[in-house]
Amino acid sequence: MTIAKDMTGGIALWRQIADAIRLDIVGGKLATGDRLPTEAALAQRFSANRHTVRRALSVLADEGVVGAEQGRGTFVRSARRLSYPIGKRTRFSEGLAGQARTLTTQHLGSRVENANAAVAAALGIKPGNRVVRIEGVSLADGLPLSRTTTWLPYRRFPDFAGRIVERLSFTAVFASYGIADYSRSSTRISARHADVEETKLLGLRPGAILLVSEAVDVDAEGVPISYALSRFPAERMELVV
């Protein structure tokens, strides 16, 4: 990975270096326990000052990705990235089972609002129609994995918000509405920088990159039942189709 020497892209040099090293680690070039090149060597590799490299390393140390030991070197601490499978039958908890010890979902709140153009198009209803909007965050072993906003048609699921706080999973609440099975109709994937709220809720550093997934689930008859906008930290997650 080569990086841009001229700071004309609006990404600070220390961040480019941190991203490049993190990529070597999550990409498998450096395994857990490996010693990184010395600060001097990294400075030469990136054509940067040693202090700039140190700043990048201190960021990675704060993330828990590496750890420096005076006199010995800097070592890789942890190197795992979770995989989130996407397919016809995508279920959140099933997909990540086995990759983490504990998996929790926090419901941050919900409200009824009028559908904007994007939500209406996804759910196949008219803009302005009432929809239930649910905000949530999911965590694996205490580490935030995704920030999700879900919209559902109010007419069909008037008390969805009330039921989601009792039953823990969307699957269970859908079942309570008589929907035994549902499937994924489409998933759109994009990427962008995190904003302030996402940075806070996901425990990221400002400037982190998010994978953004927009998914529509349909019932057995093919009628849209939910539109979910999920944001995953790209440094901790990858999506698998």
Place this chain on the structure above:
Amino acid sequence: MTIAKDMTGGIALWRQIADAIRLDIVGGKLATGDRLPTEAALAQRFSANRHTVRRALSVLADEGVVGAEQGRGTFVRSARRLSYPIGKRTRFSEGLAGQARTLTTQHLGSRVENANAAVAAALGIKPGNRVVRIEGVSLADGLPLSRTTTWLPYRRFPDFAGRIVERLSFTAVFASYGIADYSRSSTRISARHADVEETKLLGLRPGAILLVSEAVDVDAEGVPISYALSRFPAERMELVV
């Protein structure tokens, strides 16, 4: 979209503002021809100086996303983002047909090398085995859409490099090896910043975000035939499953 006021994340303020406005445009909040808020209003919205906003707008103007007109305001020029479909039968040219007038693929070169751990695992061969590596860039209406590196087992496809320059598509070359049909076995999707080479080849500005797709194609018997690492500019493309 709220942005981080304190520049502690290594992303320059003008870039955060440019990203936020671009997101409003490709996300549909602003349509082609719409007038943006005035520079003063944007400065207030982002709690930044007008000059910082102007820098963000000049970047978007260079990208062709907006255009400023003295005395009148700044207007949205183009707002489209191409969708790249991913599924069991993913074919590059088919997927984008209809979204662009012209679709071209440039072959940047190829060579035979030894498979590293990642490539070997994807192709189901031993690390160190010989593989053909092919570099390419694809363009829609002259605008770069993806940068792809493909690895194939040398034993099975010794002259793949020679044939790809004559026949234009991978599908055609596979057919010349007697592979009438093939399908996508898995696709892993992640995101990161572009490096210098990718920035140049894709015609991006430093610091642009890439969607990274790692795909394995298999023949009718399920034997891996290719491992492709594609990088899409997140500002111009989204992936649809």
Place this chain on the structure above:
DNA sequence: TCTATTTGTCTAATAAACTAGACAACTACT
């Protein structure tokens, strides 16, 4: 024509990022 609004351009000052060099503290090895 006049006026309010908006983008374009210039100068200047402050804050942050980056570079440079020197030396201390610690480790591993001879």
Place this chain on the structure above:
DNA sequence: AGTAGTTGTCTAGTTTATTAGACAAATAGA
């Protein structure tokens, strides 16, 4: 004990990003 190599810390100077203010140039509408 001595030495080479590594990370930790300090000072200082340069470049870049950001803010601040003023005014010119163009537009639209009264």
